[in-house]
Amino acid sequence: xxxxxxxxxxxxxxxxxxxxxxxxxxxxxxxxxxxxxxxxxxxxxxxxxxxxxxxxxxxxxxxxxxxxxxxxxxxxxxxxxxxxxxxxxxxxxxxxxxxxxxxxxxxxxxxxxxxxxxxxxxxxxxxxxxxxxxxxxxxxxxxxxxxxxxxxxxxxxxxxxxxxxxxxxxxxxxxxxxxxxxxxxxxxxxxxxxxxxxxxxxxxxxxxxxxxxxxxxxxxxxxxxxxxxxxxxxxxxxxxxxxxxxxxxxxxxxxxxxxxxxxxxxxxxxxxxxxxxxxxxxxxxxxxxxxxxxxxxxxxxxxxxxxxxxxxxxxxxxxxxxxxxxxx
Amino acid sequence: xxxxxxxxxxxxxxxxxxxxxxxxxxxxxxxxxxxxxxxxxxxxxxxxxxxxxxxxxxxxxxxxxxxxxxxxxxxxxxxxxxxxxxxxxxxxxxxxxxxxxxxxxxxxxxxxxxxxxxxxxxxxxxxxxxxxxxxxxxxxxxxxxxxxxxxxxxxxxxxxxxxxxxxxxxxxxxxxxxxxxxxxxxxxxxxxxxxxxxxxxxxxxxxxxxxxxxxxxxxxxxxxxxxxxxxxxxxxxxxxxxxxxxxxxxxxxxxxxxxxxxxxxxxxxxxxxxxxxxxxxxxxxxxxxxxxxxxxxxxxxxxxxxxxxxxxxxxxxxxxxxxxxxxxxxxx
Amino acid sequence: xxxxxxxxxxxxxxxxxxxxxxxxxxxxxxxxxxxxxxxxxxxxxxxxxxxxxxxxxxxxxxxxxxxxxxxxxxxxxxxxxxxxxxxxxxxxxxxxxxxxxxxxxxxxxxxxxxxxxxxxxxxxxxxxxxxxxxxxxxxxxxxxxxxxxxxxxxxxxxxxxxxxxxxxxxxxxxxxxxxxxxxxxxxxxxxxxxxxxxxxxxxxxxxxxxxxxxxxxxxxxxxxxxxxxxxxxxxxxxxxxxxxxxxxxxxxxxxxxxxxxxxxxxxxxxxxxxxxxxxxxxxxx
Numbered sequence: 001x002x003x004x005x006x007x008x009x010x011x012x013x014x015x016x017x018x019x020x021x022x023x024x025x026x027x028x029x030x031x032x033x034x035x036x037x038x039x040x041x042x043x044x045x046x047x048x049x050x051x052x053x054x055x056x057x058x059x060x061x062x063x064x065x066x067x068x069x070x071x072x073x074x075x076x077x078x079x080x081x082x083x084x085x086x087x088x089x090x091x092x093x094x095x096x097x098x099x100x101x102x103x104x105x106x107x108x109x110x111x112x113x114x115x116x117x118x119x120x121x122x123x124x125x126x127x128x129x130x131x132x133x134x135x136x137x138x139x140x141x142x143x144x145x146x147x148x149x150x151x152x153x154x155x156x157x158x159x160x161x162x163x164x165x166x167x168x169x170x171x172x173x174x175x176x177x178x179x180x181x182x183x184x185x186x187x188x189x190x191x192x193x194x195x196x197x198x199x200x201x202x203x204x205x206x207x208x209x210x211x212x213x214x215x216x217x218x219x220x221x222x223x224x225x226x227x228x229x230x231x232x233x234x235x236x237x238x239x240x241x242x243x244x245x246x247x248x249x250x251x252x253x254x255x256x257x258x259x260x261x262x263x264x265x266x267x268x269x270x271x272x273x274x275x276x277x278x279x280x281x282x283x284x285x286x287x288x289x290x291x292x293x294x295x296x297x298x299x300x301x302x303x304x305x306x307x308x309x310x311x312x313x314x315x316x317x318x319x320x321x322x323x324x325x326x327x328x
Numbered sequence: 329x330x331x332x333x334x335x336x337x338x339x340x341x342x343x344x345x346x347x348x349x350x351x352x353x354x355x356x357x358x359x360x361x362x363x364x365x366x367x368x369x370x371x372x373x374x375x376x377x378x379x380x381x382x383x384x385x386x387x388x389x390x391x392x393x394x395x396x397x398x399x400x401x402x403x404x405x406x407x408x409x410x411x412x413x414x415x416x417x418x419x420x421x422x423x424x425x426x427x428x429x430x431x432x433x434x435x436x437x438x439x440x441x442x443x444x445x446x447x448x449x450x451x452x453x454x455x456x457x458x459x460x461x462x463x464x465x466x467x468x469x470x471x472x473x474x475x476x477x478x479x480x481x482x483x484x485x486x487x488x489x490x491x492x493x494x495x496x497x498x499x500x501x502x503x504x505x506x507x508x509x510x511x512x513x514x515x516x517x518x519x520x521x522x523x524x525x526x527x528x529x530x531x532x533x534x535x536x537x538x539x540x541x542x543x544x545x546x547x548x549x550x551x552x553x554x555x556x557x558x559x560x561x562x563x564x565x566x567x568x569x570x571x572x573x574x575x576x577x578x579x580x581x582x583x584x585x586x587x588x589x590x591x592x593x594x595x596x597x598x599x600x601x602x603x604x605x606x607x608x609x610x611x612x613x614x615x616x617x618x619x620x621x622x623x624x625x626x627x628x629x630x631x632x633x634x635x636x637x638x639x640x641x642x643x644x645x646x647x648x649x650x651x652x653x654x655x656x657x658x659x660x
Numbered sequence: 661x662x663x664x665x666x667x668x669x670x671x672x673x674x675x676x677x678x679x680x681x682x683x684x685x686x687x688x689x690x691x692x693x694x695x696x697x698x699x700x701x702x703x704x705x706x707x708x709x710x711x712x713x714x715x716x717x718x719x720x721x722x723x724x725x726x727x728x729x730x731x732x733x734x735x736x737x738x739x740x741x742x743x744x745x746x747x748x749x750x751x752x753x754x755x756x757x758x759x760x761x762x763x764x765x766x767x768x769x770x771x772x773x774x775x776x777x778x779x780x781x782x783x784x785x786x787x788x789x790x791x792x793x794x795x796x797x798x799x800x801x802x803x804x805x806x807x808x809x810x811x812x813x814x815x816x817x818x819x820x821x822x823x824x825x826x827x828x829x830x831x832x833x834x835x836x837x838x839x840x841x842x843x844x845x846x847x848x849x850x851x852x853x854x855x856x857x858x859x860x861x862x863x864x865x866x867x868x869x870x871x872x873x874x875x876x877x878x879x880x881x882x883x884x885x886x887x888x889x890x891x892x893x894x895x896x897x898x899x900x901x902x903x904x905x906x907x908x909x910x911x912x913x914x915x916x917x918x919x920x921x922x923x924x925x926x927x928x929x930x931x932x933x934x935x936x937x938x939x940x941x942x943x944x945x
Contacts, residue, residue: 042510043481154598184373184537187598189581211510214583241585255515257540259582262563264522264544267515271480388837412843419841422834430835432856438835445843491838 002073004205005031005173007054010067010078012046012229014275015060021278022065024050024229026302033172034203036196038216038237040252041226044272047209050226051175055092056084072172089119093171097178099159103150109135109161110146116168134164138194156187160194167198173205180215192219213256217241225249228272228283230299235307245307245314248284282311330400331361332498332531333385333418338394340380351604355381355555358394364498365525367532369546369563371539371578373599377555378535379423382501385533386420387411399498416446419492423504425484429476435487436472442495457494464527465490466520482513486520493524501533506541518545539579543567548634551575554601554610557628561635571637573615609640617641674937682933688926695738696745703735707892711735715909725911727900733911737919740892745923747804748873751811756866758812759819764850766820767827778824781817789814793876797885807886811873822865826858860937867931871924878920894920 012024024046031037039047052058054069064078071091076083088094096102103112113131122130132142138160150158159179166174176195180188196219199206208220216223217237224234225248233246244250251268258265270287279285281296288295294312302310341354355377362368370378383389385396387403396403398414406414422428430438436458443449449457459469465486476484485505492500502521506514522545525532536542542549542563549566551559551574559572570576573593580592595614603613609622621640628636629643672686695702705711710730711722718725724733766777784792796810830836831854839853878895880886887893889900894916901913 042512154600156598184599185539185581185583186373186577186595189583189592189594192583212583213511213585217585218583218588252512253585255511256585257515257518257538257544259540259543259567259579259584262543262567264519265511265515267519268512269516271482271513386841388840415841415843420838422838424834427834428838430839430853430857441839441844442842445845445848488838491842495842 003030003070004033004035004072005029005054005207006068006070006075007050007078008068008070008075010050010053010069011065012049012053012058012062013065015063021275022229023062023275024053025299027067027229027231028302029207029224029231031173031205031207033205034199035222036199036206036208036220038220038223039207039209039226040211040213040216040223042211042252042272044228044274045226046229047226048177051177051207051209053078054084055088055094055175056081057088057094089169089171091172093166093169093174095162095166095174095176095179097181099155099162099179099182100150100153102162102165103158105150108147108149109140109153110142112161113164113168116165120169131164131168134167135161137167137198138164139190140164154187155183156191159183159191163191163195163198167202171204173207174199175207175209177209178211179208181210181212188215195219213241213253225252228278230283230310231302231308232284232310233308234302235304239307243315245309245316246284246311247288247290247315250315251287332364332399333362333533334395334397334400335360335385336395336397338381338384338391338396340384340389340391345606349606351554351601351606351610353377353555353601354392355384355552358550358557360550360557360560362499362531362533364531365529366548367521367525367534367546369542369549370533370535370552371537371542371549372552373537373578375554375599375601376552378552379503380555381552382420382503382533382535385499386418386501387415388420416442416495417497418499418501419495419497420501420503421485421488421492421505423507425481425488425508428488429484431476434473434475435467435479435490439472439487439491439494442491446495448494448496461490461494464493464524466516482509482517485509485517489517489520489524493528493530497530499531499533501535503535504537505534507537514541521545538582539567540582551578554599554604556610556638558611558638559636561632565632565635571631571635571642572639573617573641574611609638672934672937681929685926685929685931685933688922689930692741692745692923692926696742699738699742703732703738705732705735707731707736707739708890715904715912717909718911724915725909727897727912728904733897733915736892736897737894737916740894740897740916741919741923743887743892744874744877744894744920747808747877748811748870751808751877752815752866752870752873754808754812755815755869756819756862759816760823760862762816763820763823764827767824768831774824777820781820784814785817785821789872790876790879793880794883794885797880802885802888804887807877807880810880811876814876815869815873818865818869819862822861823858826861827854830854830857864931864935867927867934871927871931874920874923874927 007027007029010024010027011022013022027050039051041047049062053064058064067078068075069078069084071087110128110131113134114127117127117130132146135142135145140157140160145157153161179195180191183191192215195206198204208216210216220237222235223237223240225232225246227248233240233244233249240249241253244253254266255268256265268287273283273286281298282300285291285295290313292313300310300312302308336359338358339354339356341352341356343352345352358381360368370381372378380389384391398417403411403414429435439458439461440454443454443457458472462469462472467483467486467490471479471483479487489505506517509517518541521532524530534542534546546563548561549563550557551566551572553574559566559570559575566575567579570579576593577595580589596616597614604610607625609626612618612622626638626640628638630636631642631644708731711732712726712730714726714730715728716722716726722732722734724737726732762777766774793810793814796813797806800806800809836849836853839849844853877886878898881893881895882899887896889896897916898913901909901916904912
């Protein structure tokens, strides 16, 4: 069976760049129908940018320099913006951080949804009932919420309406970019839970872009971790969080405050390198406590089947500090 | 030892009662003490009134009722000169790094303001003091010559903290200082706060919606809901074995890396003033454990020393229906 | 003060590196200001005395021709332009200062003062500006000072409104409150923290208003209730020339008209280009 989404060796760079230091390099991601994948990294890791590129929505300052994006068996060059955009609303849909921003402030909730259904060719007399069904599915009874305007909704409710609008296009793949960052934890739990459930019910593929590792642990079977434009580790969420193999993954996990122990998180030193700071070697070099001379000379390849890691000296399962060094 | 900050009966209410008997936004009847060099966390959803409380303490908002005593002196009783001194003693760091700095000023000039206004160092000593402060918040001196748009979010937040510290305060109100930052930067800032406190003996009032952040930095915590403190006490007690349904729901909602709670406790709906009657427990419309007595506002019960809970389910003397359920809930 | 000046100078200087329109606007404004300064000395003849034959078409001696009294049109245009710019400039400057104080004060104080003040502004603004200026001149009497006054008064509401909205938007910003916590006095907050951040829109508005004020003054004079003859003034000259257009003496009104159009065009271009330069994020890294 063909993969739902198959991004192959995507590379992105500044539109006017003459030197080759791609912002995103060697980005490959395969998603089976109904699969839920988390895409994680700090600000500047290139996670949003990569997915925007796959949807043909790059900002003018950035262009795709290599790679292809396959969707349901048809492959399109990553540079073919028109070809990529044609898929938006026809199988691929985006869900953004600010739910209210995605809604027209002058339209009642039910009219927003009906309008999208209209674009999808749903006959006029069926639209109202279809809209009501969809709203019901996200826990917003149409009788109570259908007649409200966006400003009369809370942040969580607005995000749910945005979700309905995404679902109204009957997509096979949803790309959600930090959909709950602006919400309270309690609301976040509801929205993320709903998202996970809807995907399972409708066999909807989901890419959840987030900086919150806990959310990934909650609903994503698989996780992809990015740092400075490189995928550094990818694989089953449970396995990676149980025993991370890339030093970055480990450091990112250690930076999350732990509610059980109340331990002070251990900070990950430094910041994501800027494009001008990319060297010939591993882009995590400057922040890595385990860096070796070899890491300076070349970028390690993303290696492995099922569980992939981009590191010359991956941490072994017995994650004793320095164990990786001893093996050299 | 006398607390550095003592708040009692503090209320700041927005809007006028409309006769419907509904609760008004703001904060209602808040009281607590903050010791010198201590950190108290204030946690709650947006709309819980925690920011309003912080702004009242920082002097940016005038309370409608109640008393704020700083170093045993009541703010209301002060003359203008004393108020100005107090200004320096209580500082605030804002949530949004994008609006916290004057876009037309270099970081160094912005931070130098309080040094000059309060006459804290001589002009000659200014540069050295700025360098020292920069070191304290983990910035290099060259960052001081940059404009806000040339700094990253984390760096801007450090400049904001640096300005507060430049005033040589006794108390700093930190209003969601890390919620706009990446986890990696958040961890750096949290560690830095601990170091600064050890070095300067400043007391922090850490406002956050993230219980895990509060847990790792604060010693005591106030949990707020719709303007009222619903639970308070040492973090291990309040966040380790919560007694209030709201605290429990807040904790169970936090996403975890490994192992979610098997049977998470949930509230229904969103935080909203819409259906809340002024004299009832504010959580009543959302609480699955609500019963008859919840139509009146519960007093603060004290199940353990220093641990206070505003919930009828925690009433040790409750003879009537529901008490058994409370015990089940508390032991869960 | 240095900060204020730097806030002003930098965006203007940055226009040099802008697109063609921005550079054109900057060039026109510089030339116009230079002409206003030294134009009088460049004028080959006395603008009030005959300098050749009556109604002679443009020639090498009189590049813009002469008028019905034989006066040199070029010399008159140069003098007239300087006068118009001076009147417009002082009127807009007065309007800006008064508007900032009134609007800023109303915004800062709020409450009843604000309500009453804003309704007054609404009333003033409900009249077309030119009609209001005409009424004011009629009331105050024709003359140079009254033209300046009338032009200033009709411009005040625009600046008052602008200052008020800016103060309201900026006074509760985090960094302003942080400055308050830093022990800054209200005056210092106003001058150091608020002024540079509201200056951009004000300067842009002043530039655009200047263009409008020049038009307003020439219109008043054209209608005969502004500057009195024989003073050289663009509106007046266009009005005089218009009577002779049919007889073929096109140079009488066309050259002052062109000067007027160029002035308005130049300042509008400049103002528009300036608009997005006041964003500090556009300063170089």
